[in-house]
Amino acid sequence: MAMESDYVEAEMVDAVEFLDLADRYEVSGMPHTTINSGAGNIIGAVPEEYLVAEIRRVVEVE
Amino acid sequence: MQKFIEEEMARQVQEVFKDLSKPVQIAYFGSETGCQYCPETRQLLEEVSVLSDKLSLVVYDLENDAVQASLYHIDKIPGCMLLRVIDGQLIDRGIRFAGIPSGHEFTSLINDIVLVSNGDSALDKTTREFLKTLQSPLLLQVFTTPT
Numbered sequence: 001m002a003m004e005s006d007y008v009e010a011e012m013v014d015a016v017e018f019l020d021l022a023d024r025y026e027v028s029g030m031p032h033t034t035i036n037s038g039a040g041n042i043i044g045a046v047p048e049e050y051l052v053a054e055i056r057r058v059v060e061v062e
Numbered sequence: 063m064q065k066f067i068e069e070e071m072a073r074q075v076q077e078v079f080k081d082l083s084k085p086v087q088i089a090y091f092g093s094e095t096g097c098q099y100c101p102e103t104r105q106l107l108e109e110v111s112v113l114s115d116k117l118s119l120v121v122y123d124l125e126n127d128a129v130q131a132s133l134y135h136i137d138k139i140p141g142c143m144l145l146r147v148i149d150g151q152l153i154d155r156g157i158r159f160a161g162i163p164s165g166h167e168f169t170s171l172i173n174d175i176v177l178v179s180n181g182d183s184a185l186d187k188t189t190r191e192f193l194k195t196l197q198s199p200l201l202l203q204v205f206t207t208p209t
Contacts, residue, residue, distance in 0.1 A: 002156030002157050003155045003156065003157070004189075005193040005194060008193060009202070010157055010158070012167060014160060014167065014206065014208060015205040016161070016208065017160070025203075027205045033205075034203045035200065048186055
């Protein structure tokens with residue numbers, strides 16, 4: 001997704017090394033994707049359209 | 063230090079890297095002090111970068127190269143990002159790794175290098191069209207465990 005828009009930045013974070021950050025987003029199930037620092041969350045590996053739907057929700061609220 | 067990428071794995075990755083189109087620069091950020099996984103991460107990236115002549119590795123220090131880190135939005139170490147190289151220009155495709163990319167993340171790293179090199183996200187057309195409509199920064203952070 002980062003490749004399709006200059007606005008998108010994707011960071012793969014090791015939850016063990018960055019435990020504080022993982023705790024802040026209440027990461028439990030993996031993989032856990034947070035959108036805009038907690039404005040949206042997706043737990044688990046989900047189909048592409050689920051992730052897009054959650055991003056849409058975040059973008060519309062902002 | 064023992065090698066992270068064993069011979070058989072190195073062969074497999076080399077096979078995958080045969081399809082690389084544009085060169086990719088891996089920008090690594092670490093620190094000499096107080097960073098438990100920095101030496102391992104740097105070594106892992108060094109081992110990856112020699113598996114294709116399309117790959118290069120640049121080593122930065124989070125403190126000494128603070129300007130570069132800020133330019134690249136790097137605030138965690140060990141960290142790295144992937145840049146597509148076109149006609150000597152570095153193009154940030156927005157892909158970063160925080161922490162050592164081993165275990166599952168090793169696969170993600172290899173796949174992302176291929177994606178960045180070939181410039182094809184492989185996403186659905188509707189997803190691509192939606193992403194083109196974005197007007198403000200969007201940060202996606204994917205938390206995983208290495209094993």
